[in-house]
Amino acid sequence: MVSVHGWVIPRSRRSEPPFFTKNQIISVLEQVGTLLQLDGANPFRVRAYENASRSLSSHEDNLWETVQEGTLIEIKGIGKGIAGLIDEAMNEGTWGDLDSLYQKVPKGLIEMLGVPGLGPKRIKQFHDELGIESIAELRSAAEEGALANLPRMGKKMEERILEGIDLLARFTGRRRLDIGLLYGEAFERRISSISGVQRAQLAGSARRRKESIGDLDIVAAVENEDIEKVTDAILSIPGIAEIKGAGDSKISLILESTIFEEAFSNSTIDEGVLAALGGEAWEELESNSTIDAQVRLVPPHVFAYTMAYFTGSKEHNVRMRQRALDMGLRLNEFGLFPLDGLGDAKGLEAAANGMPAMDETEIYEHLQMKWVPPEMREDMGEIEAALSDNLPSLIEPYQVKGALHNHTTASDGSASLSEMAEAAMALGWEYLGIADHSEVLNIGGRSIGVPQHLVKKQGNEIREMNDKWSTEGTDFRILHGSECDILADGKLDYPDSIRREFSHVVGSVHAIRSWRNRDEIENTEILIKAIEDPTFTILGHPTGRIIGGREGFPLDMHAVLRRMGELNSDGVLKACEINASPYRLDLDWRLCKFAKSQGVPIVINPDAHFKKGLKDVWFGVQMARKGWLEEQDVLNCLPGSVIEERMMEGK
Ligand code: DGT
Ligand code: CA
Ligand code: ZN
Helix, strand or coil: CCCCCCCCCCCCCCCCCCCCCHHHHHHHHHHHHHHHHHCCCCHHHHHHHHHHHHHHHCCCCCHHHHHHHCCHHHCCCCCHHHHHHHHHHHHHCCCCCHHHHHHHCCHHHHHHCCCCCCCHHHHHHHHHHHCCCCHHHHHHHHHCCCCCCCCCCCHHHHHHHHHHHHHHHHHCCCEEHHHHHHHHHHHHHHHHCCCCEEEEEECHHHHCCCCEECCEEEEEEECHHHHHHHHHHHHCCCCEEEEEEEECCEEEEEEEHHHCCCCCCCCCCCHHHHHHHCCHHHHHHHHCCEEEEEEEEECHHHHHHHHHHHHCCHHHHHHHHHHHHHCCEEEECCEEEECCCCCCCCHHHHHCCCCCCCCHHHHHHHCCCCCCCHHHCCCCCHHHHHHCCCCCCECCHHHCCEECCECCCCCCCCCCHHHHHHHHHHCCCCEEEEEEECCCCEECCEECCCCHHHHHHHHHHHHHHHHHHHHHCCCCEEEEEEEEEECCCCCECCCHHHHCCCCCEEEECCCHHHHHCCCHHHHHHHHHHHHHCCCCCEECCCCCCECCCECCCCCCHHHHHHHHHHHHHCCCCCEEEEECCCCCCECCHHHHHHHHHCCCCEEEECCECCHHHHHHHHHHHHHHHHCCCEHHHEHHHCCHHHHHHHHHHCC
């Protein structure tokens, strides 16, 4: 979120000039412009700060050199007063009297800046005219209709503010895996390149590939004598919004999106999902977002132990520690030690007497276990499997040979059939399943499904392309499927005769609202009825959840998978999708093992709406790995020459 965290005046950790970086200066100038507006300052003063921050952003020379040469005020947009301030900040490490400005503006007003669509002018207006000083007060004023009557406001604006507050509230928790990894990997790269860092690696839920990330955990191997130098270097990485604490060997901070060298991009989102999240306001929130991060600096010889500890999960760690105890050993983030003979030595001191481990495999070996892939470390049976050498051999991204649920311009995709096919071939795939939306689907009243009379046309196009590849001897084909809407009563869209012509039917619920208004039992019955339709092949995004957006509709997924298992044992193919869009990751990974036990094949589908979207399959593979799936459990690991037949046989 546009967090209130970043709104403190930076303190320097350096002992000599320049005390601040150019980025820090730019960010303070920008914030001061906003704070002055909230404080009701003279507009000329406000503009001076805004201009200065803007002109420094596009100024390409080294700012510290410019300050030393005394040529700051030659930069267009920088006046005498602000030049003096920058000079003082860089040379002395102080910020004139700005401290008092930061103190003076109520925190609640700054928090309100995080509400999408709300700027300092309006916040000031609400404060002056209604005395509003917090988001909570803003919400009740809007609910009472008190905002609408103010000058330059209205009912529409008031509604938008309420929506913005809801969105912000939903946003303040965890971040999606794709975003967490984007930040985590950028931060990991920056830390790895610092001299004195022997290696640095992302741990925590990001390494375990949880569908959402609370905060980032990074472990860095650093010799003792380099700790101070490395700490300073980490703290001056651009993109740090706030330092929450730095001492000993632990650094806590908040990262913002300026850590990315290129513009921040929130992955591949389609219109339907975006609408469910809150539209443009959501995109704005996401690109202004922050994430918390912890860095631990440890001596290289304990790195593997610290990585294992901070990778977690906590539940996995508890079981590991118990296993160690059973063997008369103590396991912690610094090492593995015999319980007797530890004496009074604690922490790192004790590590000197610990059992050496070059990497995690050796830690597990000491405990007579096989190394457990991080994705599986959730205490969901992996300890027992590692002890008895029964770990699955998890699916790898390269084993995926195609995907069955993707869109083109015929429905709401933005790439044509041939463009999508090209992109699939570029990934090394042997087939691409197209499943454009069926006729009834509309988003916000706009119809986006393929009308009946155009289904044949798409089929002909696909046949022509397939014939061409086949005569050329290219091992590639398009499978002509459909993402068929499951209507509220459990019927499938399109007449039977049309559905029978598709190679596969991905049945999906899109009218979530009517399903949300019914109970679990009713929904389960109706969904099963849809699945039993002979033309139905794949259950698409089973619960309709949007991560960070909305819960799925109530459903007994175990009952659904059990019934699908029965149908499979009768010889018909009923597969369940892991929708690989990082916004969905539905089927949930926690249910993969159960699906497998029931004999339900899984399909990992990117649900791509443009070329780049095909790559989302990677996220689905991560979930399949968390769910213990192997190559043979996943239908789209089948080669292209087999998959078509498999679809035909399953009918
Ligand atoms: P998150 O951040 O909520 O997405 O989830 P994690 O798993 O990254 O959890 P976090 O950041 O609280 O801690 C990172 C790891 O550190 C965690 O997975 C296991 C380890 N850890 C943290 N606290 C404890 C604890 O009290 N006991 C044990 N055994 N391990 C802990
Ligand atoms: Ca974490
Ligand atoms: Zn869909």
